[in-house]
Amino acid sequence: MNLSKRRALLDELVSKGVRLTSQRRALVEVIQEANEHLDAASLLDLARRREPNIDRATVYRTLELLKKLRLIDELDLMHLYGEKHYYEVKSERNHAHLACFRCGRIEEYSSPLFERLKAEIAKQADFTIKVTRLEVGGNCRACGSGVSTGQEDRESRTATALHQ
Amino acid sequence: MNLSKRRALLDELVSKGVRLTSQRRALVEVIQEANEHLDAASLLDLARRREPNIDRATVYRTLELLKKLRLIDELDLMHLYGEKHYYEVKSERNHAHLACFRCGRIEEYSSPLFERLKAEIAKQADFTIKVTRLEVGGNCRACGSGVSTGQEDRESRTATALHQ
DNA sequence: CTGATTGCAAAGAATTTGCACTGCT
């Protein structure tokens, strides 16, 4: 990860006239250098290693800010592990997130077809698209089609077992 | 809305050997006859008119059940109004939800291109798709491209106003 | 300087759970 990439978001913030505090700097760096999808609590943990003086509230407020500036995307990842949100730096081309109900792995998928679909929606529905979120749940390659292996899906978060 | 449609979900449940209680019946009917996206609290309200004796917990447990049976889909609708979820009966062909940040309107959009994209994902990523959720946020036809009208976006849920 | 940003602690929204009781099939 090169310096220019690491500073991309920070520079973007400065150029937008956003006030740079040590807390924001820490958070932005953490998000930018992450190589997995992080939720607010993890972001707080990681940011604290750089800047011990940072609070949960600041994390949420900063995420809100970055979202509004459209510098990050908020993901649900099919709510595989509770209702928390995950965050990632917005990239040029957006991608779908494939969430495996069995093993919990998240895979990213981008395709020109997705871009075409977005263009079609914008045109046909006359809709100015600002954010797009495509999440797909199912079974990944490694976990197969998932028919009666007796394995419990990660989807099943309640005790309501299906007797079949 | 004809009788056969109204009973579709109930019959499906019976055929799967799911125990039919008056509470489940009420809920399923409400979901099926709804013509807008309802959250758990609204479902509870509406179901209570048919079956006064029904609790919030039962609503959540039933929704979980219907989700697992893949009879309904859970939506976030871009979290336009808080973090609650919305529910709709799963339809043959699935559609995107376009959420307008300005007026809050939700528009549905389906297209063969979406089906093609799903097929491509399944094949290319070797992923067995069980649920798909495509949500798009932006400005609807009526609300325009949303550049500097001084209007507040529904996205902005915190006080962190952007001075620009 | 001075208003935007923060930490703290408390509140809030949405959902889940344990347990004794009820009612399908």
Next chain:
DNA sequence: AGCAGTGCAAATTCTTTGCAATCAG
């Protein structure tokens, strides 16, 4: 009759907010 399903109330999880103190520009 037996056990899945329920109501109730309390607990949990995740996020937001009010306010006084702080700090970036």
